[in-house]
Amino acid sequence: MARSIKKGSAVVAVGTKKGGFLFHSPDRRKWSVEGPFNAGGAVYHMTLDPRDGRTVYAAAPMGSEPWGPAVYRGRAGEEPKATKTAPKFKEGSDLSVSRIWHIEPGPSNAPDTIYAGVEPAALFRSDDRGDTWHDVESLNYHPTRKEWQPGNGGLCLHSVLVDPRNPRHLMIGISAVGAFETRDGGRSWTTENRGVRAGFMPNQYPEWGQCVHKLAWDASGDGAIFQQNHCGTYHRGPDGGAWTEVTKGLPSEFGFPIAAHPEQKHTAFVTPLIGAENRVFPKGQMAVWKTTSSGKAWRSHTKGLPGPRAYMGVLREGMAVDAADPVGVYVGTNTGQLFASRDEGESWKMISDFLPPILSVSAGEAR
Amino acid sequence: MRIPPALRSYTDGQDEVVLEASNVAAMLRALDANFPGIRDRVVDEAGRRRPYVNVFVNEELIGASLPEAKLNPGDVVHILPSVAGG
Numbered sequence: 001m002a003r004s005i006k007k008g009s010a011v012v013a014v015g016t017k018k019g020g021f022l023f024h025s026p027d028r029r030k031w032s033v034e035g036p037f038n039a040g041g042a043v044y045h046m047t048l049d050p051r052d053g054r055t056v057y058a059a060a061p062m063g064s065e066p067w068g069p070a071v072y073r074g075r076a077g078e079e080p081k082a083t084k085t086a087p088k089f090k091e092g093s094d095l096s097v098s099r100i101w102h103i104e105p106g107p108s109n110a111p112d113t114i115y116a117g118v119e120p121a122a123l124f125r126s127d128d129r130g131d132t133w134h135d136v137e138s139l140n141y142h143p144t145r146k147e148w149q150p151g152n153g154g155l156c157l158h159s160v161l162v163d164p165r166n167p168r169h170l171m172i173g174i175s176a177v178g179a180f181e182t183r184d185g186g187r188s189w190t191t192e193n194r195g196v197r198a199g200f201m202p203n204q205y206p207e208w209g210q211c212v213h214k215l216a217w218d219a220s221g222d223g224a225i226f227q228q229n230h231c232g233t234y235h236r237g238p239d240g241g242a243w244t245e246v247t248k249g250l251p252s253e254f255g256f257p258i259a260a261h262p263e264q265k266h267t268a269f270v271t272p273l274i275g276a277e278n279r280v281f282p283k284g285q286m287a288v289w290k291t292t293s294s295g296k297a298w299r300s301h302t303k304g305l306p307g308p309r310a311y312m313g314v315l316r317e318g319m320a321v322d323a324a325d326p327v328g329v330y331v332g333t334n335t336g337q338l339f340a341s342r343d344e345g346e347s348w349k350m351i352s353d354f355l356p357p358i359l360s361v362s363a364g365e366a367r
Numbered sequence: 368m369r370i371p372p373a374l375r376s377y378t379d380g381q382d383e384v385v386l387e388a389s390n391v392a393a394m395l396r397a398l399d400a401n402f403p404g405i406r407d408r409v410v411d412e413a414g415r416r417r418p419y420v421n422v423f424v425n426e427e428l429i430g431a432s433l434p435e436a437k438l439n440p441g442d443v444v445h446i447l448p449s450v451a452g453g
Binding site for chain 2: 062063067081082084085088090
């Protein structure tokens with residue numbers, strides 16, 4: 001990567017099984033691509049920092065797998081470099097970070113703060129853009145930890161949401177443990193899984209043990225939140241309480257990503273798959289489903305998407321929205337196609353094919 | 368100590384570093400004192416060698432724990448990724 005990206009361009013950062021790619025476009029019609037970065041190695045997550053619109057962070061093994069996980073940082077359009085250190089547990093710990101799943105830029109009032117969600121499930125915070133890391137012990141050694149169980153993808157902390165109204169309020173998601181919330185800047189965490197089904201457990205509504213797949217703030221701005229789970233799709237209203245299952249109207253309770261509209265409240269997008277045993281689109285038709293009513297009703301969008309013989313799926317980090325008007329929605333498949341909608345999910349166009357299997361998609365605007 | 372290409376970003380491009388240490392674990396700590404972060408690429412939080420990372424002293428593959436791998440003056444320590452093929 002070695003090209004400057006025009007200010008105001010839409011940027012879509014794509015992590016794949018064989019490197020990272022940065023797509024950019026001034027009009028979201030004609031796209032250019034930079035990369036691959038970390039060619040040959042997996043890039044589990046890559047994101048443009050919305051606070052400056054220039055810095056790209058990525059989670060990838062150092063060089064290749066043997067050297068352990070690393071966080072990369074660079075200017076959009078340039079090859080990012082590994083930061084000085086990577087998240088790690090206390091020296092002598094039995095726990096060892098095997099993979100970084102997600103990098104989340106911190107609040108706007110702390111521009112050097114970023115969070116990393118890792119496997120085995122833990123949260124780390126850096127206050128110097130990834131050069132040094134703090135083990136968020138209150139969560140990572142939570143009293144429930146001894147009973148945490150992995151999902152099929154491992155025991156991973158994959159969702160980190162920082163409340164834009166209040167940087168001391170965070171929600172995180174761990175598979176297959178559930179959602180945790182702090183309202184005191186990470187001093188203490190509560191399990192937040194009431195109303196969420198764990199269909200694979202004897203007690204289907206435990207305090208924790210749910211297989212959350214992805215979390216996204218509702219744009220209502222009052223703390224409401226969406227969740228895609230192994231066992232259904234959920235919405236939780238403002239200021240806590242139980243989740244409401246909103247799977248009715250969708251073709252399946254199973255899916256991985258969920259992305260919320262950044263401005264229009266109660267609005268989100270999901271990509272349901274047949275189920276845990278067959279993780280492809282129902283009837284071989286790729287579809288993005290949209291709600292504008294916090295999940296009370298859903299509508300399928302397939303215009304421009306492949307089918308009816310499209311036997312692929314979308315992974316946990318495989319969908320994102322930008323903040324343009326109208327909002328752009330981006331979906332990457334595990335068979336290497338990247339699709340974009342520039343009309344809030346109504347219609348779609350493939351902007352790249354023959355990429356390696358796509359592990360993550362995030363979107364933003366270059367500044 | 369011979370530094371593999373993948374880790375030379377830590378050593379400002381140097382492919383060899385001369386250090387004093389009585390065993391391999393101590394040598395890694397001495398290396399890290401000069402080039403912070405590099406030790407984490409070879410061992411995990413418990414000091415265990417990462418899977419698929421091999422350490423040789425001269426031409427001998429170290430199978431024992433790294434603190435037990437004693438060093439003598441003039442020994443050459445190699446850090447190499449294993450060939451994870453198939």
